[in-house]
Amino acid sequence: MHVLILGGDGFCGWPAALHLSDLGHDVTVLDNLSRRAIDLELEVESLTPIRPIGERLRVWRQVSGREIRFVRLDLAREAERLTALLPALRPDAIVHFAEQRAAPYSMRSTTSKRYTIDNNVRATHNLLSALVQSGTDAALVHLGTMGVYGYGWSGSAPIPEGYLTVKVPTPDGDVEREILHPASPGSVYHLTKTLDQLMFAFYAANDQVRITDLHQGIVWGTQTPQTARDERLVNRFDYDGDYGTVLNRFLMQAAIGHPLTVHGSGGQTRAFIHVRDMVRCIEIALQNPPAAGDKPKVFNQVTESHRVRDLAKLVGSLTGASVAHLPNPRREADENELNVRNDQFLALGLEPTTLSEGLLEECRETAGRYRHRVDPTKIIARSVWRAGMETAEDILTELPERTPSPAGPMPERR
C-alpha cells in the first residue's frame, strides 16, 4: 500500500510512519513541521534530541533499506497544492495526524485557541474536499481523541465506540436511533475533534469517503522498535506543561528529582495507550477500512484506564519521587470514573501493552539519559482554562544534582 502520513514528523506520526515502512508499505510523509515551530514559540525542546526530518529519513534508509518520501506542506493553508498532489501521489490510504494536539496549548491564549480551530478544522476539511475533488479513493484514518466523549456522560454504561443507540420518545412510543455519542469536549483542542466528527459524517454520507476515526487515549512511552534502532531516529518526548502528557511527565519528573505534579485531587481517571500499541492500531485500522457509503468507523484506541493519583503513587513507589498537589488549570470534574469499550481492536488482534514496571523503567531511563536537556522552568502547567485561574510557582528553577532517591533509583543502563 502507498500510505500518506499527514503530520508524519510528530509524536505519533513519526513512529507510525516507521512502523508502516517497516511492514513494507510505501510511505510518504507530509508535514509542515509545525510542532517544531511551536517548540520555538514555547522555548522548550523535546527531552529526546530529535533530528531534522531529512536526517531522520536518511538514517531510516541506512538502517532499514527503505525509502520514505517527504513533502513539506501546510494542510491548512495549502489546500490547492494538496488537491494537485493527490493524483500525483495516488495513495491507497491516508493517515491524518496533522492537527494541533495539546489541550493546554489550545487554551493558552486567544491566539492559540484561534490557531487550533483554524488549523485543525481547515486541515481536515481541506483534506476531505481534496479527496472529493481529485477523485482519490483512499481510505482515510484520522486520529481523534477520547476527549470527544467527555467523562461521566453515560453513567454506569461503558463509553461505546463512537455510536450509541438511544430511545427517542415519540407520540407512538419510543423509537430507537443510533447516534454519534454526544460531544462533550473539555478544551478547544478536544472541540476541534468533535468538529472533525461532523465533517467526517457529512463527507462519508455525501461523497462516500471511507473514514476511520480513532478516539485515542493518552499516549505514554516514547520508543517503538523502529525508533529505537538508531539514536537519530528517536521519537519526541514532551515534558513541558503544555505538550507533556501525564505519565511521561511523571517519569521525567522522577528521573530529574522533581516532585510529581498532580493537579487537583488527582481523581481524574484517563484512558492510556503505549506508543507501541498506537502504531499497531494504525496498522489494524488501515487493514480494516469501512466500505464506500458506510458511516465513519470509530475505534476507541485505548488499552487501559488509570486514575492520575494512582499513577503518581505507582511512579513514586518505583522511584521514591514525592507528589506535589498543584491547582488544576483545567475546568474539569475533580473525580471521575471511566469505563471504555475497546472490543474492536482486541477482536482484530491488538495485544495490549499494559502498564508494567519494565516499560515504566524503560521510559524513565530514556528520560534519565537526557535529563541534562530539561529546563525545569517549563514543567509547571500554566495554560489556564479561564483567565484568573490559579497556577503554581516553579518548584525547581535549576536542574538538581543527580542524587540517589530514598527508594533506590533504577540504574541507568546506558
Add this chain to the structure above:
Amino acid sequence: MHVLILGGDGFCGWPAALHLSDLGHDVTVLDNLSRRAIDLELEVESLTPIRPIGERLRVWRQVSGREIRFVRLDLAREAERLTALLPALRPDAIVHFAEQRAAPYSMRSTTSKRYTIDNNVRATHNLLSALVQSGTDAALVHLGTMGVYGYGWSGSAPIPEGYLTVKVPTPDGDVEREILHPASPGSVYHLTKTLDQLMFAFYAANDQVRITDLHQGIVWGTQTPQTARDERLVNRFDYDGDYGTVLNRFLMQAAIGHPLTVHGSGGQTRAFIHVRDMVRCIEIALQNPPAAGDKPKVFNQVTESHRVRDLAKLVGSLTGASVAHLPNPRREADENELNVRNDQFLALGLEPTTLSEGLLEECRETAGRYRHRVDPTKIIARSVWRAGMETAEDILTELPERTPSPAGPMPERR
C-alpha cells in the same frame, strides 16, 4: 441597548438592523460586504436594486432621524481588530449573521466549500474568543438553520427546539439524558451551523458566554415596514439558483413568465418564516437571553411548514404560472414530513405572518417591478451535491415580453 449586527448588510441583517434601530436601539453594523462580492463572482445581482451601505445608512438617517454606525470588518480574517473593537464599542448584545448562507453556493465548487467552512467557522470562533478575551459580557444571538436537524430523524415526534431528552441504556437500566438534537446537515453550509453549535456549547460551558441560537426556516418576502420606507432602503431579493430561496424564486418566476422550478417530485417539506417575523424574532431573542452559565438557548425560528410542490401549486393557481419538474441537484430525500416545534417564540409574543394571498402578491409585485433586472440564465440551479449529477438546461435565455397570464395576472400597482 447598543446592538452590533454582524453581517448587517445582508438579506436578514439589513432588515434586522433597521428594525432594531426603529425600536430605538443604538445599532452598529459590522460587515465585510462579502455578499455583494459574491454577486460579482456569480455575475448576478439582487432583483431589487440595493444601494451601497453608505447610502442606505444616510437614507435611514434622513427618513428615521436615527443613526446606524458602520464598520467594515472581515470577522473571519480580522480577528485581532475585532478583539480590539469590542471594548471600544461596548455592546450590550450582538447579532451574528456574518456567515455564508446558501447551501447551493456551499456545494458549488471545492473553493466555495472551503470558503464556507473557513469563513463561517472562523467568524464564529473569532467572535467567541474575542468576547472572552475582551471580557465583553454581551448577549450573543446567532442565526442558525433548521437544516441542522435534517429531515425525518425523529419519526412522528416534532423536531424539538435544540435539545431532546433520550433514554440511554446502562447496566442499571435506562437513564435519561438531555442531548443536543443529533446533527444531520444536508450541505457544507448546514454543516457549518452544526459546527457552530458545538463551539457555542463549549464557550457557554467554559466561559459563560450567553448565547441564543436561532434555527431558522426558509425566509420569504423581502420588505419590512422599515425597508419599505424608501426605495433606497430596499432589501435584497435573490432569485438565482444559488442564493434564491424557493418561495421567492417561484414568485419571481411567476412575475417574469418563467415556469416554476420544482426539483425532483417537490415532495420536500420545509419550514418557512416571513422576513417581517424574522426581524421580530431577533427582537424577542435579544429581550430573552439565557443567564450566564446556561447552555445555549435554542429557538426554532419558523412559523409554518409547506411541501414544495404545494407552494408551486399555490403560486401557479394565483398567477397562472406552469410548473417545470427539474432534476434535483441536491442529495436529499424525495419526500419528507416535517413537524417543528416553535412554542418558545409563540409564548414570547410572536404573531406569525403566515402565507397569505396578500403577502404573496406583495412579493410578486416587488419581483414584477424589477423584472427588467432579471437575467434568466441565472435561474436554473446548477450547483450539484456530487460531481456528475444532472442539471437542467436554461428554460429561458431571454426575458420574455410582458404577457397577461391565462389565470389573469395580479396588477402591478406602481
